Amino acid sequence: MPHGSDQKLAIRVRGLVNRFGTFTVHDHLDLDVRRGEVLGIVGGSGTGKSVLLRSIIGLHKPDEGFIEVLGHDTSGMDEKEMRTIQSRWGVLFQEGALFSSQTIAENIEVPLRQYTKMSPHLMDEVAAMKLILVGLPLDTAMKTPSELSGGMKKRAGLARALALDPELLFLDEPTAGLDPISASQFDQLITDLQRSLNLTVFMVTHDLDTLRATCDRIAVLVDKTIKIGTIEELLKDPHPWIQDYFAGPRGRAALQRS
Amino acid sequence: MVWGCRPILLEFSQRWGNNLSYGTEKEARAWLSAEPQANALRLVLSGDWVTSEAPELDAALRGVKADKAQTIAFDGSKLTSLDSVGAWLLLRSRKELIESGHTVDAFVLPPAFAPLLETLERSEQASKVRRRPPPPKRNYVEAMGKGVIDGLHVGYSVFAFLGRVTVETMEAVVRPWKELPWPAFIKQIEETGLNALPIVGLLSFLIGVVIAYQGADQLARFGAQVFTINLLGASILREIGVLMTAIIIAGRSGSAFAAQIGTMQVNEEIDAMQTIGLNIVETLVLPRVLGLLVTLPLLTLYADFMGIMGGAMMCYLDLGYTFPVFFRQLDSAITLNTFLVGMIKAPVFAFLIALVGCLEGLRVERNAASVGRQTTRAVVEGIFLVIVFDAAFSILFSVLGI
Numbered sequence: 236m237p238h239g240s241d242q243k244l245a246i247r248v249r250g251l252v253n254r255f256g257t258f259t260v261h262d263h264l265d266l267d268v269r270r271g272e273v274l275g276i277v278g279g280s281g282t283g284k285s286v287l288l289r290s291i292i293g294l295h296k297p298d299e300g301f302i303e304v305l306g307h308d309t310s311g312m313d314e315k316e317m318r319t320i321q322s323r324w325g326v327l328f329q330e331g332a333l334f335s336s337q338t339i340a341e342n343i344e345v346p347l348r349q350y351t352k353m354s355p356h357l358m359d360e361v362a363a364m365k366l367i368l369v370g371l372p373l374d375t376a377m378k379t380p381s382e383l384s385g386g387m388k389k390r391a392g393l394a395r396a397l398a399l400d401p402e403l404l405f406l407d408e409p410t411a412g413l414d415p416i417s418a419s420q421f422d423q424l425i426t427d428l429q430r431s432l433n434l435t436v437f438m439v440t441h442d443l444d445t446l447r448a449t450c451d452r453i454a455v456l457v458d459k460t461i462k463i464g465t466i467e468e469l470l471k472d473p474h475p476w477i478q479d480y481f482a483g484p485r486g487r488a489a490l491q492r493s
Numbered sequence: 494m495v496w497g498c499r500p501i502l503l504e505f506s507q508r509w510g511n512n513l514s515y516g517t518e519k520e521a522r523a524w525l526s527a528e529p530q531a532n533a534l535r536l537v538l539s540g541d542w543v544t545s546e547a548p549e550l551d552a553a554l555r556g557v558k559a560d561k562a563q564t565i566a567f568d569g570s571k572l573t574s575l576d577s578v579g580a581w582l583l584l585r586s587r588k589e590l591i592e593s594g595h596t597v598d599a600f601v602l603p604p605a606f607a608p609l610l611e612t613l614e615r616s617e618q619a620s621k622v623r624r625r626p627p628p629p630k631r632n633y634v635e636a637m638g639k640g641v642i643d644g645l646h647v648g649y650s651v652f653a654f655l656g657r658v659t660v661e662t663m664e665a666v667v668r669p670w671k672e673l674p675w676p677a678f679i680k681q682i683e684e685t686g687l688n689a690l691p692i693v694g695l696l697s698f699l700i701g702v703v704i705a706y707q708g709a710d711q712l713a714r715f716g717a718q719v720f721t722i723n724l725l726g727a728s729i730l731r732e733i734g735v736l737m738t739a740i741i742i743a744g745r746s747g748s749a750f751a752a753q754i755g756t757m758q759v760n761e762e763i764d765a766m767q768t769i770g771l772n773i774v775e776t777l778v779l780p781r782v783l784g785l786l787v788t789l790p791l792l793t794l795y796a797d798f799m800g801i802m803g804g805a806m807m808c809y810l811d812l813g814y815t816f817p818v819f820f821r822q823l824d825s826a827i828t829l830n831t832f833l834v835g836m837i838k839a840p841v842f843a844f845l846i847a848l849v850g851c852l853e854g855l856r857v858e859r860n861a862a863s864v865g866r867q868t869t870r871a872v873v874e875g876i877f878l879v880i881v882f883d884a885a886f887s888i889l890f891s892v893l894g895i
Contacts, residue, residue, distance in 0.1 A: 335860035351544060357551050361544075364581045368613070381859050400544050400576035431609040432577060 244303075245270045245403050245435040246291060251300035253286050260286050262459035264300070270402075273429055273436040274463075275446045278456030279476065284439045285407065287456070291437070292326055292405055293317065305403060322350045324403040325396030329411060331388035333380035339366070339391045340376035346398040365394040370424060386417040390424075397428070404429075406438040410445050422448040443481075443489035455480070466490065522546055523579070525553045534562035539571035542579025550579065554586045565590055566599035575606045580613050654852050661774050662782055674780055681784025685746040686791060693741055697796035700733055701725065701803025709811045718812050722804070722819060723826035729800040730827060735835045736883055738796045739842035742789060743875035747850035750781050751871035754854025755864040763855070773855070782847040789843035790836060797835065834895060838886055845878045 246268035253261040260283035268274050278284050289295035291302055293309055302309050307320055325346075333342050343362040347353055353361065363373055369390045380388060389409060396404060409425065410418040422445050429436055429449075440446060446453055447466065454463040457476050462469065470481050480486055523540040536557065542550060559565055567583065569575075587597050602610060665672040708721040754777055757763050766773060801823070808814045814822070853871035857863045 336862040347544075352548050353551075354548065357548065360585075361547070361578055361581070364577070364613075368577060379860070397577070400578060427612055431612040433609075 243270055244268065245305060246437065247301075247303040248287075248291070249301045251287075251290065251302065252298045253283060253290065253295070254298050259459055261290075261297075261300075264460045266454060266461050266463070268435060268437055270435050271433060272451040273425075273438065273449050275450035275453045276437070276439045276456065277441065277446065277453060277480065282456040283459075284456060288405060288407060288437070288439055292324070293321075318350075322346070322399050323401055324405060325399065325401040326405040327389065327392045327396045327407065327409060329407045330385075331380070331392030333388060333391055333395070335380050338377055338379055339371075339383070339394075342380070342391065343395050343398050346395065350399055361398075362394075365397060366391075368397065368428070369394045370420070386413050386421070389413065389421065393424075397432070400432060401434070403435045403437065406436065406440070408440055408442075409438060410440065410442045415444075418442060419444065419448070421445075425449050443486055447489055521549070523550055525550065525557075527557060529562060532562060533564045533566065534559050535566045535568060537571070538567065538569040538583070539573075541574040542569075542572060542582070543574060543576045544578045547578045547582065550582055554582055557586070559590060559595055562595065564596045564598045567597065567601065568599065569602040569606075572603060572606070575602070575609065577609065577613065580606065580609050584610070584613055651852065654855075655848060657774055658778055658782060658848060658851075661772075661779055662786075665775075665779055665783060672775070672779075673783065674776060677776070677780035678784055681780045682788055684749070685742065685781075685785055686788030689742065689745055689788070689792060690795065692745070693738055693792050693796050694799045696741060697729075697734060697737055697799040698803035700737060701729060701800035701805075702807045704728060704733070704800075705804035705807035706811060709808070713812075719814075719822060721808060721812065722814070722822040725801070725804040725808075726823050726827040727831060729804065730797055730831045730835045732835065732883070734797040734800050735793045735838050735842065736879070737800075738789065738793045738839070739846065739879045740876055742785070742792065742843075743846045743879060744872055746781075746785060747846045747871045747875040748868050750847065750850030751854040751857075751868040752864060754851060755857030755867055758855065758857040759859050759861070759864060761859075778847075778851040781851055782844060785843040785847040786840050789846075790839040793836060793839040797832070830895060834890060838883065841882060841886075842879050845882060846875045849874045849878060 244267050246266065248264060248266040251261050251264040251266075252259070260281075264287070266287075276284050276287065286295060290297045291304060291309075293312075297310075304320060305323055307316065309317075309320065312320070333339070334345065337345075340359060340362045343365050344358045347358050347361060359376075363376060366373060366376055371387060371390050371394065375383065375387065375391065380391070383391060393409075406425070410421050413421060425436065425438075426449050428434060436449075438445075438450065450466075452463060452465055453469060454461050455469060455474075455477055457474055462472060462474065462477065464472070466481065469477055472478070481490065521540070523542050523546040524538070526537045526539075528535040528537060534557075540546075567587065569583070583600075583602075587600060590597055661672070705721055705725050708724040709718050712718050712720050712724070754763070757777075763773060763777075766776065805814075805816060805819045808819050809816070850871045853867040853874070857867045
């Protein structure tokens with residue numbers, strides 16, 4: 236176990252710096268994600284929400300800083316350690332990122348094939364179970380991603396992210412592009428799954444309703460760093476962007492419904 | 494008595510009456526032990542029932558034979574962890590036992606796992622797990638008929654496309670100031686012509702070298718090495734120059750056309766163009782077809798020149814013919830017709846390559862694999878058509894006596 240790691244934390248980011256040319260996106264950013272919580276990440280366009288997500292899951296190498304996921308420092312990891320940690324998290328990309336040449340069942344079976352020794356029949360059964368778990372009808376198993384609607388693609392992507400029953404789930408704008416009914420169903424699904432699978436959820440989102448419905452705490456990316464708290468705590472923050480976000484017309488409307 | 498092995502399947506039913514546990518002694522994290530009592534069976538679950546243990550647990554649960562027991566109890570109070578796969582395995586075997594006429598009188602799990610079980614049970618009611626359907630049997634008569642029909646459809650669409658492109662090309666040629674998208678056309682000339690100069694030039698030069706060397710080698714046996722120049726002139730100008738250029742361009746630009754248009758198809762750019770009211774053939778196909786119609790003849794001319802130069806160099810090195818000697822002999826060997834016979838093919842090949850490249854690009858479906866497949870087809874069909882038409886030209890010229 237590396238120095239100073241805390242069993243109660245799923246993700247620990249310290250002093251993260253990301254630059255693109257001369258433009259600094261993150262300037263010594265610190266972030267703690269507790270185990271079992273749902274954390275929402277918000278911020279204006281270009282504040283580096285996706286870069287933060289990509290830094291944590293190892294798709295982007297930060298310029299400076301230290302990132303620890305599930306108690307392991309991800310910066311100095313070799314291939315094998317990275318594989319182990321990767322099997323303990325699931326990522327849902329914005330458009331689902333399903334493999335277009337494979338059926339939905341095969342998509343879900345990709346991580347199972349990579350990390351377990353299940354028989355093909357058992358994998359089919361598990362894939363079917365995951366489909367039902369995310370609320371998709373069983374006949375989607377044999378379809379290809381191009382035959383699915385946007386909302387179904389996201390559910391199928393979630394089923395693939397959940398294939399190995401990860402401890403940590405990363406969601407990139409899970410409700411973007413969904414109609415309000417599908418979006419609130421998706422919120423409910425995430426809440427249910429989080430509770431029953433005991434997940435830690437790291438969610439980048441713009442959807443105020445999703446934030447209110449699902450998140451325990453919210454991290455706001457402002458001034459190249461992070462302000463974190465519950466909605467009530469953030470409402471008291473005098474920062475103009477945060478005030479505009481939560482106390483603006485849409486923010487008020489979403490919060491009033493709660 | 495605890496008795497472990499891995500994998501364990503059928504021994505259980507044979508050793509009915511013993512207490513058995515499943516899993517290896519060393520690395521197993523999850524266990525299932527069956528405790529038979531009078532008319533009853535108690536299944537004790539312990540350890541971590543998680544995804545990584547699923548293959549063994551699945552086998553162990555499938556190995557449970559409960560024929561003699563009427564009531565079955567699941568005791569999971571010693572479970573340390575349970576994930577969705579573990580819970581689903583339990584629910585599946587409970588369901589199967591109930592379906593085969595047994596009574597499950599207890600299903601005890603630690604309260605921490607109640608929400609998971611609830612979620613799974615709720616979704617379980619929605620539908621039941623089925624096996625993957627077997628692949629449909631192939632009926633060869635049906636497959637053959639389908640192949641013919643599909644082939645006819647493709648042929649029809651190729652002819653329709655050919656007709657449309659021909660009409661639009663003619664319109665553009667007749668009224669170029671109005672019908673032709675000039676910037677795209679110029680860009681295509683740069684991409685397919687100017688940028689192809691180094692590769693076409695180098696390969697043609699080397700082909701000239703090779704032909705001259707082989708010709709000199711063979712003809713010298715008859716003392717007829719001077720006819721190497723005749724051989725070189727006729728073969729480069731009539732056939733090799735234009736054929737090599739067309740094949741290089743089919744590989745270079747035909748594939749580029751298919752990949753560019755195909756990627757636009759994947760990004761819904763083609764759909765966007767159609768809704769804005771742009772004519773797809775005019776905006777995408779025409780600049781490429783006309784661009785190649787201009788550049789391929791020019792590239793052929795260049796390839797002819799480079800091929801002859803390669804041959805001239807080899808003749809000097811191998812046979813000692815200086816340039817004046819070489820060109821005097823070449824002049825007597827070929828006529829203007831020799832050159833024109835080669836050049837006349839260039840626009841035809843250009844049209845074929847551009848047409849196939851654009852058509853295959855437009856036939857891309859919205860997935861990544863399709864772009865690769867259609868690009869490959871564009872190149873293969875392009876080269877195929879070029880060679881077929883070259884042969885057709887040869888037959889035509891021999892009939893005409895040119």
